[in-house]
Amino acid sequence: MTRRPLLHALAAGLVLAAPFSTAWAQPSDWPSKPVRIIVAFPPGAPGDVVARLVGEKLAAKWKQPVVVENRPGAGGNIGMDAVAKSAPDGYTLLVGPDTMYTVNPHIYRSMPVKPDTDLVPVTHLAAFTQMLVCHPGAGFSSVPELVKAAKEAAKGQALSYASGGAGVPGHLAFEMLSDAAGIRMTHIPYRGPSPATQDVLGGQVPCGFLATPVVYPHVRSGKLKALAVSSATRSPLAKEVPTVAESGYPGFDASFAETLAAPRGTPAALVQRIQADVAAALQDPALRQQLQANDLDPLGITPEEAARRHAQGHAKWGQVAAKVGLKLD
Structure with a gap:
């Protein structure tokens, strides 16, 4: 191969490799600035409690501030919209109940975000009643x-x-x-x-x-x-x-979980790292005791399991919403 075609081939190879190397190098450089967790419900709600408690552990591990910001309204849709429109770089995360994914698509006539396409599940933080x-x-x-x-x-x-x-x-x-x-x-x-x-x-x-x-x-x-x-x-x-x-109502089970999600497009390796760090934090005995004292049962499941549970809940709550004719603007 002559020198000029060889240079062209090398350049093309670098262009093709760039997206993959960037995606996989990003987690090792992350985080280099504060991480923001948007809670889609008001202060004092279960998601707010778990976000602040877990956020303290993550800040210590990541050596960066973890800032919790409440964006309540429309059953979590306002918070979801804010995160879905954020850069998919791991610096903006979403906490809220799984109903945002399993219920909202059934009952809201229009939503600013499509949870299954605009967001990617990271984990379920904790179950609650x-x-x-x-x-x-x-x-x-x-x-x-x-x-x-x-x-x-x-x-x-x-x-x-x-x-x-x-x-x-x-x-x-x-x-x-x-x-x-x-x-x-x-x-x-x-x-x-x-x-x-x-x-x-x-x-x-x-x-x-x-x-x-x-x-x-x-x-x-x-x-x-x-x-x-x-x-x-x-x-x-x-x-x-x-x-x-x-x-008197055998089989009744209305269980819920607080979830952690990221904007769609966040590198898979970064999603896996965040999930692993959260799961490790949830194993801390003191943190588990704090969560359980607030009726929060620590989980820390994988992104794949979180997605599977969302799919199951979507089917279950869709039937309930249809039975009662629940629709919201």
Whole structure:
């Protein structure tokens, strides 16, 4: 081969190799600046708690600040949109419940982002439950009592219930219960579980399916009455509270998980590294104890497993949304 064609061949080879070498070299240079975690729900929500606790461990390992920023609204769609439009370089990550991927595509008539194509799952951080609580003045001590009252109220003015927002875990858990029990109650959505809890505490709304760590302190103080938790097994945080399944609805399981995701196009090697670092952080005994004290069961699964769980949840919650005719603008 003459010198000129040889130079052309070498140049072409370098051009072809460049994208691959850049993608694989990037993780070793990362992070060289602060990493931002956008939480798609308000402060105090389970995702906010786990993001801040895990973020502290990651900052120490990465030797860079990990900044948590709350972008709540539209069932997580606002936070998802912000991350999906960010550079796929590992410096902007998303934390929020798996309902953003499994429920939102079914119930929102239009979404600014397509979760399965615009975002890539990194891991599930922790599983969590919802707790069905009522104001003591409502007079309900069990799920059957609430169901009976809801059926009687249907003849007149329907009872109402609070959740942390339309399409969020508490809303979906109550709609699943309503479908199983054959009842209808008026949904009162709030901007997060904390303001919803305040109105249940004040008696403005009799009941709510809300994040367990948010409402359980009020259960312990006697200001709220716990009827059940949404998961298939009892919450380690509140072992005395029965599940909905134990309360007369076998097979009921409205379990959820806080997820970590990155913009689509983030190098696979970088996604794997972030997942590995998060999984290692979740093995720390002190961190696990902190999470479990907030009703967060540490997970740290692989990106592939997270994607598989999203697909399963998408099918499950699609059936629920269709049954109750749930649609949002």
